[in-house]
Structures are given as C-alpha cells and as structure tokens.
Amino acid sequence: MSNKLTNLIAVVLLLVLFWIALLSMGSTSLTFDELAHIPAGYSYLSHQDYRVNPEHPPLVKDLSAVPLLFQNLNFPEQSPVWLQEETAPAWWIQFDLGTEFIYNSQNNPTDIIFWARLPMILLLVLLGWFLFRWARKLGGNLAGLGALALFSFSPTFIAHGRLVTTDVGAALGAVIATYFWLKFLKNPSKLNVLWAGVFFGIAMLIKFSLILLVPFFGLLAVIYPFLLDRNRLSALKEYLSKSLLAGIIGVILIIYPVYCFHTLNYPAEHQLRDTAADLAPNQITPLKNLTIWMADKPVIRPLGQYARGLMMATQRTSFGNTTYFMGEISAQAWWYYFPVIYFLKTPLAFHFLILIVLLGLCLTKTKREGWLKNNFTAFSFLLFIFIYWIVAVTGNLNIGVRHLMPTIPFIYLLVIMGLKRIMESPGRFKKPLQITLATLFIWYASASLSAFPHYISYYNEAAGGTENGYFWAVDSNYDWGQDFYRLMAFMEEKDIQKIHLDYFGGENPRYWLGEKYVKLNPKEIKEPPKEWVAVSMNQLMGGVAEPVPGFDQETGYYSWLQGETPVARAGYSILIYDLR
16 A cells, blocks of 8 residues: 555544544533543643642643633632632542532633543544554554554544543553653664653653553663673663663653642642642551652652652552442452453454454464564563553552553554564465454444444443443443533423432533522432432442442442333433433
8 A cells, every 4th residue: 555545544534533522522511530620720721730630640631721721711719619728628629629610600611621622632633643653663554554443443542532531641641652762772872862751751741650651661671681682781781771861851851840830839838738638548658758748848849749649649549449340339449340341342343353363373483582572562562561451450449441541552553563464474364364354444443433422331242232331330431421411402302390310420410400400319318209310320320239248338229210211311321210
C-alpha cells in the first residue's frame, strides 16, 4: 500500500474517531468525576491555587480549562466550599465546588461541559495519531492502519476520550514516554536523554498511576546494556547515570515549574494543614512526615504538593472502595475483577485476534538465540503490561476497565506486530487468514458503531450485550451518570410533573428539574412512593447485591423494586418505573 493512500485512510479513521466522540459527547451528561475535575482545572489556571483535587496531577485538568478562560465565567471564590478557611476540607468538598461553579454561579452548564470536554477529544485523536505513527514505524503501512483501526473503534477509548478525566491522557503519557525512553536506550545521545526526561516528566503530570513507569524504565535501563556488543559493566553504568539524569530533567524542568505555578496563590499554611489532614490515615510514616514537612517550605513546597498527591493516590489504592461486582458488594477487591472486566468490555473480535496471534506464533519457527535483542521493543511492551496488571490485580481498588487504559495501546501494538510476523511466515493458508482477519476487523468496527452513543455502558456478547452488562459491574463500567439528559427527554415526552430520583453522576437534578425532582433516599423511606420513580443502575445494584462476608454496610434497601418492571430506561443506566 502506498504512503499516500495510507495517510489518506489514517486521516479518515481519525476523522471518524473525532466525529463519533464529538457527536456522542453532546448527549452524554456530566459524569461523576467530571464534577470535580472541571472546577479544579479552572481554579488552577484562573487562581494558581491547587487546593482542589490534589489526588490527581494537574495537566489534563489544565487542558480542559483552557477554553473556559475565554468565557467570562463566574467562579464562587467567596463560597465557603472554596475558601475553606476554618478547617481542612473533606474529600467531597471538591464536588460541592463543582455544583457551585457549574450550576449555582449564573454560568451556562451546557457551555462549560462542552468546552471543557473538547480538548479531551483532541487528546484522544493525538493518541490515535501517535499510535499509528509508531505502529507504522514498527511494521509498515498496514501495521499502522491496523493499530489505528483497533484504537479508533475501541468502545473504551471512545467512552472516556470524551470526558474530563485522566484515563486517556494516562494512556497517551505512557505511550509517548515509552517511545522516547526506548529511543534513548537505542541511542543515548544528549538530545535523546533530554527528550526522554521531558516526556517522563509530562507523563508524571497526567496520572499518578504512571509512577509505575519508574520501575519499568529502570528495569529497561538495567536489561538493555547486557544486550550490547561492548563492555556491559561500563554500558550499565552509562545507562543508569543517564537514566538518573533523565529523571532529574523530568522533575526539575517539568514537574517542579508546573507545580510552582499551581501553588503560587495556595497559602502555605493551608497547604500544610490540608496535607496533614489528607495523609493522616497513611501508614508509611517516614514518607508522610517528610511530605508534611515539605508542605510549607517556600522553595520545595511545590514538590511537597506533588508528593502529597502521589501518597493520596497510593493510599486510596491500598484502602480500596465499595464496589459492586457480579451480584456481590464489597469494600475489598476481587483479584479476578480486572481480567473479567477487561474480557467483557472489549469487543469479542479483538479476543479472537489475540487467539490467532498466539496460535500463529506457536506454529511459527522462532530463533531463541538473540530473541530478546531482536525483539526488545515487544519485550518492553510485555514488561509494562505485566507490571501494570500485577499492581492492578493485587491492589485493593476496583474502579473499572478505564484503570487499565495505559496498557491497552501496547496490547494493540503487540497484536499488530504478531499479525505481521504471521503474515510474513511461509504457509499455504494466507488467503483464508486474510479473509478471517478482514472479517474480524469488520466485526470489531461494527460492534463499536452499533454501541453509539452508549459507549460507557458497552459490554460484549459474552456478557449478554450492553443491555445486560449491569449484572457484571456498574460505576464507570456502566453507569457514571451519563444518561441524565435522556431521562429529561423521557420526562418531557411523557409530561411527567414529579419524579422520585436516586441519581448517580455529576449532574444537578434540582437545577434541571426544579420542583419536579424529589430526591429518593431508599435507606430512609418507609414505603415505596406511588409515583414515577427513576433509579441509577449503580445505586440499584448496590441496593440489591449480596454483601461479601465481613461487609458491614447496609444492603437490601432496594428489595422493594425487585418485583417491579421498569417501563423504560434512560439510555441503559437509569431505570424508570411507574408506581402510580
């Protein structure tokens, strides 16, 4: 295939991705985490104050806020939820601030949400372009297009690439940082060391889970020198010293200046107070004490703020959260949660592609001698996937397939590289294999297109399809608050004047529905209301799930709805009942 035709098809795929994301974004209401991320990003740029949402680095939130700076918005800077003058803020204060900023400050919520999300779609497209470029470099034009096709029709990337969250940004950071790190290893010039450090620093500003790049890059720097045809001990010293230099560049040139800007107007005494409160439950006492000590020191407190966020992220991973999974509810993680969710949230056609690659590689003769040296890039991808998945599976935080997104582009690249090797091997079954691969790619794209615009709720056929996916897991896998606008449309169509609603998400029902909205608290009602009732699937499944042994929170509070048949769904994630 010619370069010109390859570029044309790549542009078409990226445009399709852009328009799918943009067109489906408009009907997607504000999701849970966006309620905190949008005001946080705006406060960073408009006030240079990092008091809100420190458990996530600022870069993606900053990008989402750039268009908002041109809208003459009112920010609730006199509200107690922003001032936080008396005591350290509770965790949920950031969501209260989101409600104040988006809904209660005479701003236009629709405009804020649209313009904040638009840069996220551009990040999504940028990741697609970079993945195409890298796959093309590794395997040629068809490989580049194959990787881009897998990415462009990924329900998971489309779902989260339209939202003001850090997950797609984390995937982009992991991919670009790894690309430049491998480039540095293969040619440790001063320029490549510089770029490796810069993109490492940028990755650290996107999501704290990318701290796993540190052991990953460290292992690569230790392994690679032993593959060289020169003095391996001196090569090891060179690579370790230059890796350390790249890390210092990332911290000094990238992380430190960005955190300096974001803490310019954050009072040092508040940073100290808030850091001590946030890290109070942390059991790593030496690091906790060091971070608290740094919090009000003029020169190093930007790094103290970074350390605070990193420790908040790691302690959340260890402490866990309450999760519904396969009919049960628990505050502790299931080790098999991520493997099951990844399998069910990925189109089945992709799993068949993996099977073909594994079977084909088993049947293909491969020279064992020098394999690592000749396949170091593929080995690097496998190593990162292994490190990241081991931490995810053994950790105590089950937050959805989006948590695995930094590894998925590497899986795409490995599959495409494997397919290329199989197709280049001698054999008599090339034509049937080509037909099979074409069929699988068409099936893959069809599964994605048929999910439009309900990408957050997508589950594959093995899970019973999107309609039945709620049985397996909810939250950001199924119900993140994205269908509230569809509930409003149903109410308008049926002329519903009052509805009892238990909603999970970022929207403010009172703002949109006024007196039509009655907050439904199932744990407090004595008997079911004889009215219209709507319940988010996340809330419902949590209220009917079986508690695992040792789970001490109240359950069963939605048993009164189990005998009722919903008359409709808003999208897939909000059930609507007529109990009149």
